[in-house]
Amino acid sequence: MQKLQKNVYIKEQNMSVISDEFILLNTKFTSRDEAFKGAALKLYNAGRITDINKFIEGIYEREKLFSTYMENGIAIPHCKIKEVKEATVVIIRNSKPLVWQNEEIANIMIILAIPAENPDNIHLRILANIAQALLNKDFVDVIKNTNNAEAIIDKFRVINSVSNN
Template sequence: MSLSTILTKETVAIGLKARDKQGIIQEMLDILVKAGLVPDQPAALAAVLERERKMSTGMKYGIAIPHGKTASVKSLVACVATSEEPVPFDSLDGEPSSIFIMTLSPPEKTGPHLQFLAEVSQLFKSEERRSAATSASTPAELLATITRP
């Protein structure tokens, strides 16, 4: 699996407006719904919020990876977005997040879900890549930053 096969210009956004965790999750779900990838937004929202209740998906270095498993999708779907202002996300390092990667997958398909999370985690270990992502001024530029080898 490759990020370039999962992400498209319709599933990448810059300038999220929300200033809290739930608002960011909602905005990201809106992106997936608008792209036609999530037919049942309430079920998807419930899945992501349930995962957040178990343990925050705020990672380190300004990255959050809200995700969940729901029968409302038939295969893995994802979106990536940035916010101009960092947003508190109960991150492991206590720092707010400005890069958000959301993924949803069906409950019975664990492999692609874990592979995607591992690929994203590896990608954003690079400070240079994180900086390029937060500096992107268009969704196309953000997509290019994420999908370049």
């Protein structure tokens, strides 16, 4: 029996942005640099980006503007560059917190890879949907505690279907 891949779509573009393929739970990264490289490699191997180094540079350029650390051990690093072929969200839950900036620590990273050509500012919709989900205690609990990527996708879908109605 073939496993069905679960996805979260942005309805207007029929675009899959979150799938279980890009949810990495209980990783053992030792630094945020290593986590960014892990996400970049996953995106590259899936054909979502064309250049690992440019993607990582794009994240750091964005971090220079201001930290993407939110609170509660969660950060939302992102970049919008031409080397991204398809908007994708990578969710990493590291087994140990990683130093972010200004001594903040994060063990959950929701990494957004956004193409430079970005119809209808889709990145703003993705960010808004993620921000909406992070306001929901149940979603945060699931992302922090589950070992099931599909549970994260299901909870994200439920929260955003309620908030978009």
